[in-house]
Amino acid sequence: MSLGDGFDLVEIAKTKLNQRYVFGAVVPKTNPNWNGPWDCAEFVSWCVWQAYGAPMGMRPRNAWKGDAYSGFWFDDAKGEPGAAISWESALNIKGAVLVRRPLNKRIGHVAISLGDGEQTIEARSADRGVGIFKGASKRPWDIGVLIPGVDYATDDTSLTYVQTVRVRAPAGYHALQSPPQKGPDVLAIQTALAKAGYDPGPLDGVFGRLTDAAVITFQIASGLEVDGVVGPRTAEKLGLSTPIAPDAATTAAWEALSAPPAPPTPLLQPTPLGARTLTGFAVNGKDHTALYDDGSRQYIGTDVPYRDDAPRRGLYQDKKLTELRPIGVYRPEDYTAQHGQWAHVIHPTIFAESAGFFGRVNSYDRAAFTFGATQLAAHTPGENLILLFQELLRLKSAKDIFPELSLEDNKVTWTKPSGAKVDLEASKSVTRPNGKRDTQLVEFMAYLNPDPGAVGQQERLAAARLIEWTRVDPAARAAQVTLLVARVKKLIDRVRSHPSFDKKDWPAAIWIADIQYQGRGRLDAIRLALDSPKPVEALSRIGSSYEGRRKTIGESIAKLKASGVLNGFTV
Structure with a gap:
C-alpha cells in the first residue's frame, strides 16, 4: 500500500517557508502545528512524519522522542527503512531527500529535492531560514534517499541505487573528505580562519579535522549554513574570492611546506652528563619508542585518539608506565632537604597527576602537550609548562638538549634554522572548535606538537628530549618539584x-x-x-x-x- 507520493512531502515543506532556523534545534515531530525553529535534519524528518507517518533519520526511531540528525539519515539510507540512490538521480525526483554525510561525526546536511535538477527546499542557515534554494547541483551531496512505500514520479530509467559513497567536494568547494584536499587554496582558508580568530590547527595546507571544526565554528558564529563546506558564501565571509586565489605569499608558503625534506640531522648531541644520542624512532603498532646510539630504547608513548572540542590524536603513556621507572619516580624524602615537609604536602597531588613518574608525557588533548610528574600543560600563558621551560633553560644542560631554545629578555625563545626568532611565550586569543574563546600559547603549543591530529616527528622529538633530560639531570627533576611547591603555597594562600x-x-x-x-x-x-x-x-x-x-x-x-x-x- 502506498503511503503517498513525493509531491505530498514538498507541499507540506512549503507551508513552512520563511520560518526561523536555529542550529541544533529539536522539533516535536508529532506536532502538526510546529512553526519553528528548525534545523536541517529536524525539518526534513518532521515533514516526512507529517506526510507519511514514517520515522526517518531519527534515533530512537520514535516520532514522539526521536532526535533527527544527518548521520541518522545517511545510516537509514543504506538499508531499511530507506533506500539510497545517487544524489544526481535524487535531484531529478520531486520529494526525494538529499543527504550530505557528516564525515566529522558532527555536521552534515539534509534537504528535499524539488525534482528539477537544481532546486531544494530546506532549513538552511540562521541568515536564510527555511526556503527554496537554487544551485543544488553545484553543492556537495553524498546520496539521495527514497522513502520506502512512497510513489515517486520519475522517468529516470538509469536510476542508480548505491551501497557505498565516497565524499567529494564539487570544484571550487573545500570540505573534509578522504583523501584530504591539499594545496595553497587550503592554506589560504586556514590562514583566513586563523586571522579571524578560529584555530584551524597547523597551517599546513591540508583540510583536516581541525580545519573542518574551525570552519563549522566560524559558520555558526557568522549565521551561515552549518555544513563545514567552504563554498562561495563562507569564502566571502572569510574575505576570500571564489574560486579561491591564493596570494603570492601563501603560494610560496605552500611550496616551502611541500618541498622535499632536508637531509636528517642528529636529533640530540651527546651531553656532558653522559647522555646517549637519539638517532631515530621506532613504531610498533601504536607504541612509539626512541632509539639511541648505544643500542638502547626508550618508550615515549602510545598513539591514541581523543575528542574534546575537536577530534585529536596524540601520545599517552598509561599502559606502560613501568618503562618510565628508570627515569625517576617522585620520593618526598629526596626533596625534604630543600623543601622540608612541603615535599610531603605535594606528594598526594603528584601521585594523583602522574603516579609520580617524572617522565610522563601526554599530547592528546587540547593542551597540545603535557609533561612531568606534575603534568604541566603547554597551552596556559604564564603558568604550567612554560614556567618549567624557563627553569630548565637556566640549567647548564639546556644547550645540549634544546640547543635551538634560549631565554631572551627572560622569555623562552626559539631560533629557527633560518635564524628567525619566535617568542614562545606570546599569548593569543583564539576561538576553539566548540565556539569558546581561550587565550593560549599558540607558538609554544605548535613548537611542541605542530599537528594535534596525528603523532608527528616534532611531537616525538619533544617528548624524547624532555624524557632524556629528566633522566640524566637531577636538576631537571628538581625543577618540577620546586614549581609545584611554589604553586601549592599560592593555592593555599x-x-x-x-x-x-x-x-x-x-x-x-x-x-x-x-x-x-x-x-x-x-x-x-x-x-x-x-x-x-x-x-x-x-x-x-x-x-x-x-x-x-x-x-x-x-x-x-x-x-x-x-x-x-x-x-x-x-x-
Whole structure:
C-alpha cells in the first residue's frame, strides 16, 4: 500500500517557508502545528512524519522522542527503512531527500529535492531560514534517499541505487573528505580562519579535522549554513574570492611546506652528563619508542585518539608506565632537604597527576602537550609548562638538549634554522572548535606538537628530549618539584585569611590545593566547606564526579597521617 507520493512531502515543506532556523534545534515531530525553529535534519524528518507517518533519520526511531540528525539519515539510507540512490538521480525526483554525510561525526546536511535538477527546499542557515534554494547541483551531496512505500514520479530509467559513497567536494568547494584536499587554496582558508580568530590547527595546507571544526565554528558564529563546506558564501565571509586565489605569499608558503625534506640531522648531541644520542624512532603498532646510539630504547608513548572540542590524536603513556621507572619516580624524602615537609604536602597531588613518574608525557588533548610528574600543560600563558621551560633553560644542560631554545629578555625563545626568532611565550586569543574563546600559547603549543591530529616527528622529538633530560639531570627533576611547591603555597594562600581556615589542619590544606590544581571546584565551594562542622569531609566531596581522583587523595592523606611525617606541620 502506498503511503503517498513525493509531491505530498514538498507541499507540506512549503507551508513552512520563511520560518526561523536555529542550529541544533529539536522539533516535536508529532506536532502538526510546529512553526519553528528548525534545523536541517529536524525539518526534513518532521515533514516526512507529517506526510507519511514514517520515522526517518531519527534515533530512537520514535516520532514522539526521536532526535533527527544527518548521520541518522545517511545510516537509514543504506538499508531499511530507506533506500539510497545517487544524489544526481535524487535531484531529478520531486520529494526525494538529499543527504550530505557528516564525515566529522558532527555536521552534515539534509534537504528535499524539488525534482528539477537544481532546486531544494530546506532549513538552511540562521541568515536564510527555511526556503527554496537554487544551485543544488553545484553543492556537495553524498546520496539521495527514497522513502520506502512512497510513489515517486520519475522517468529516470538509469536510476542508480548505491551501497557505498565516497565524499567529494564539487570544484571550487573545500570540505573534509578522504583523501584530504591539499594545496595553497587550503592554506589560504586556514590562514583566513586563523586571522579571524578560529584555530584551524597547523597551517599546513591540508583540510583536516581541525580545519573542518574551525570552519563549522566560524559558520555558526557568522549565521551561515552549518555544513563545514567552504563554498562561495563562507569564502566571502572569510574575505576570500571564489574560486579561491591564493596570494603570492601563501603560494610560496605552500611550496616551502611541500618541498622535499632536508637531509636528517642528529636529533640530540651527546651531553656532558653522559647522555646517549637519539638517532631515530621506532613504531610498533601504536607504541612509539626512541632509539639511541648505544643500542638502547626508550618508550615515549602510545598513539591514541581523543575528542574534546575537536577530534585529536596524540601520545599517552598509561599502559606502560613501568618503562618510565628508570627515569625517576617522585620520593618526598629526596626533596625534604630543600623543601622540608612541603615535599610531603605535594606528594598526594603528584601521585594523583602522574603516579609520580617524572617522565610522563601526554599530547592528546587540547593542551597540545603535557609533561612531568606534575603534568604541566603547554597551552596556559604564564603558568604550567612554560614556567618549567624557563627553569630548565637556566640549567647548564639546556644547550645540549634544546640547543635551538634560549631565554631572551627572560622569555623562552626559539631560533629557527633560518635564524628567525619566535617568542614562545606570546599569548593569543583564539576561538576553539566548540565556539569558546581561550587565550593560549599558540607558538609554544605548535613548537611542541605542530599537528594535534596525528603523532608527528616534532611531537616525538619533544617528548624524547624532555624524557632524556629528566633522566640524566637531577636538576631537571628538581625543577618540577620546586614549581609545584611554589604553586601549592599560592593555592593555599588564596584561603589563608578565611576565618575558618586552620593553618595546622594540613589535610584540609592538601585538599584545598589539589581541588584548585585539578580545577574541580571553585573558591566559593572551598570556603563553604571550611565553614562546615567537618571541613575535611566537606572538602573531600567537592568535585563529586571525580571519584577516582578524590579516592587517591584521601588514601594518600591517610598514609601521611599513619607515617606521622606531617605531625605538627603548619602551612
